[in-house]
Every structure is written in C-alpha cells, then in structure tokens.
Amino acid sequence: MPEQPKRGVLLVNLGSPDSPSVSDVRKYLREFLMDPRVLDVPYPIRFGIVYGCILPFRPRKSAEAYSKVWTELGSPLVSISATVQRELRARVGIPVELSMRYQNPTIESAIEKLLGAGVNEVLVAPLFAHHAKSSYESATERVKRVAARVAPELRLSFLAPYYDRPEYIKALAESAEPYLRQDHDHLLFSFHGLPHRHIRKANPECRKCLNRPDCSDSEDHERLCYRRHCLETLNRFTATAKNAGSAVSFSFQSRLGVDDWLEPNTHSEITRLAKSGVRKLMVICPAFAVDCLETLEEIGMRAKEEFLRAGGEEFTLIPCLNDHPVWLDGLAQMVSGVHATA
Numbered sequence: 001m002p003e004q005p006k007r008g009v010l011l012v013n014l015g016s017p018d019s020p021s022v023s024d025v026r027k028y029l030r031e032f033l034m035d036p037r038v039l040d041v042p043y044p045i046r047f048g049i050v051y052g053c054i055l056p057f058r059p060r061k062s063a064e065a066y067s068k069v070w071t072e073l074g075s076p077l078v079s080i081s082a083t084v085q086r087e088l089r090a091r092v093g094i095p096v097e098l099s100m101r102y103q104n105p106t107i108e109s110a111i112e113k114l115l116g117a118g119v120n121e122v123l124v125a126p127l128f129a130h131h132a133k134s135s136y137e138s139a140t141e142r143v144k145r146v147a148a149r150v151a152p153e154l155r156l157s158f159l160a161p162y163y164d165r166p167e168y169i170k171a172l173a174e175s176a177e178p179y180l181r182q183d184h185d186h187l188l189f190s191f192h193g194l195p196h197r198h199i200r201k202a203n204p205e206c207r208k209c210l211n212r213p214d215c216s217d218s219e220d221h222e223r224l225c226y227r228r229h230c231l232e233t234l235n236r237f238t239a240t241a242k243n244a245g246s247a248v249s250f251s252f253q254s255r256l257g258v259d260d261w262l263e264p265n266t267h268s269e270i271t272r273l274a275k276s277g278v279r280k281l282m283v284i285c286p287a288f289a290v291d292c293l294e295t296l297e298e299i300g301m302r303a304k305e306e307f308l309r310a311g312g313e314e315f316t317l318i319p320c321l322n323d324h325p326v327w328l329d330g331l332a333q334m335v336s337g338v339h340a341t342a
Helices: 022-033 043-054 058-069 076-092 107-116 133-150 166-180 196-202 204-208 219-223 226-240 266-275 293-309 325-334
Strands: 007-015 096-102 121-126 155-159 186-192 248-253 280-284 314-317
Touching (some): 007 076, 007 107, 007 133, 022 043, 022 096, 076 096, 076 325, 096 107, 107 133, 133 196, 166 280, 186 293, 196 226, 226 248
Parallel strands (some): 007 096, 121 155, 186 248, 186 280, 280 314
C-alpha cells in the first residue's frame, strides 16, 4: 500500500550572523560571499576576493552595523522570521519549520525536524518575492542538495516567486496604508540591487533593457527577470494601495564592489530627491520579507541621515511585511501548494 502523504512547509530566509561579534559576522560573510551564486566568478578569484580583500576588513564594520539593530531576541531577521513560522503553522495546521540559507537555523536541521514529524512531502517556501540567482535560486538549489543527502525519499515542491501574487500585493498595500495616510511628498521603492551580470545570466534578453525605464514585454523575459519582477510589484502596488500618490519612483540598494549594478542607486536617489525639493520622503523595501540589516540600518539609519543632510526634513521607513496579519493570511493561502512548482 503506498505511503500516505503528510505535508509540511519549509520556510527559507537569507540568514544572519549568530551574534554581532566580529568573529560571527566573519563566519557569516565567509559562507555568504563564497556562494558561487552570490559572487559568481571562478573559485580561485572568488577565494582571493573574499579572503584577501573582504574578510580582513569588512567584518568589523559590518559587526558595528549589526550591533545597531540587534535586539534582546537576537537578529531581527531571524526572530521575526520565527514569529512568521509560528503564526503560519497555526494558520495552516501542518508542520512548518524555519531555515536560513546561511547560518542558523540550518536547512538540514529544519528538514530533520520535518522528518521527525512524519512529513514526507515538503513545500519549500523561499521568502523572496522576486527571482534572483543570489537569493531565490541559491535557496532552492541548496534545499535540493541537502534533501538529496539527508532524505532522498523526501518529495519537494517549491513556492514560485510571488512578486505579482494578489496575496502579496494586498499585504504590501494594507501594511503600508497607515504610513501612507501621513503627509508625504514622495514614495520611493528601494529594492535589493543586483549586478548587471546576474540579470544577463538569468535571461540574456535583459541586456536590451537594463538601462531603460521600462522592461521588455516578452513573457519568457519576465519569467526570470529580477528587474521586471520589481517593476511589476511597484505597478501593482500603486494600482492597489490607497494614498500612494503620484510621486513614486524606484531604486536599488546594497551595492557591493565596482561592477555595474542596477540603477538608480538608492543612496544617490535619496540625495537627488532631497536636492530636488522633496521634504517628506517615504521609503518601502518590498524585496525583504522581514526587517533586517539592509532595511533597519542601511535605509532606516544611513539613508535617513543622507536625506536629512541633503536638505530633506522628514524621512519615514515603512516596515517590511514582518508578521502583519494580512501577510500571514496571504502566505497561508500561497503555501496551499496550488501555485507550487516541482
């Protein structure tokens, strides 16, 4: 008699150091930056860049940044993701475990917990709305490798990027609405940045429009185009949200290195907006499911300081979806498996 299916859900987020100490930050950066889907150059070059140029210097500076956002519960990214896990489990009524692509809790430990609960079918839900080799693809491929090693009999399916899903757009709009009711001159969408080469590798068609204000209308192009996914989120949000206003633009943050990255750069755009007369700026970061270093410190602290120094007067960071009930309800609907891919 065939084995009866017992489903579970594996949430995957990016990850965080175990503490804001320099040693833990160095360990995290080493794992993150040695991922060939993040720093996508041949191994000898990647090794030289990471061990020769980054790890001797960056961990101390990054540790200082992490210490500014660390809470009594630890890393905001991990602690908020754990709340999402608990709330989602209560909504769907099946085992739900949390893992991080880098560091803890590990994908292996989460899979072992699901196996211990008798699960034999797992829906993997990467908490990345937009497709990118360095986030969604890296997470899904890592889950496949780990599962093949520790539980080859486990049946996997994957939640597709949800950048245009009504559940996600509705949650973005409703979570932002209390902030958008406040007086503001401009709303800036700050998405996580990517090097141009990542975009071209995912879909060579993208080379035609990387520097255009719009994107190709090709269906195949859209399927794997991170920039198109971001712009689709923006367009659907502004068509849905109340009080978004007509003064809306987008940018890309968290640039690393000297390669060509998606433009405009968030920090340059924030300064430009202030100098152009914007006095009350709101920033939303839809690429992040929960608040983390890149939202709380990079945008909420450093970008705010840049805006005020350039002449701005009020800067508001709209929180990520975090554990907003509308988002949890929407995520519960999405992990039903109807829109999963094998």
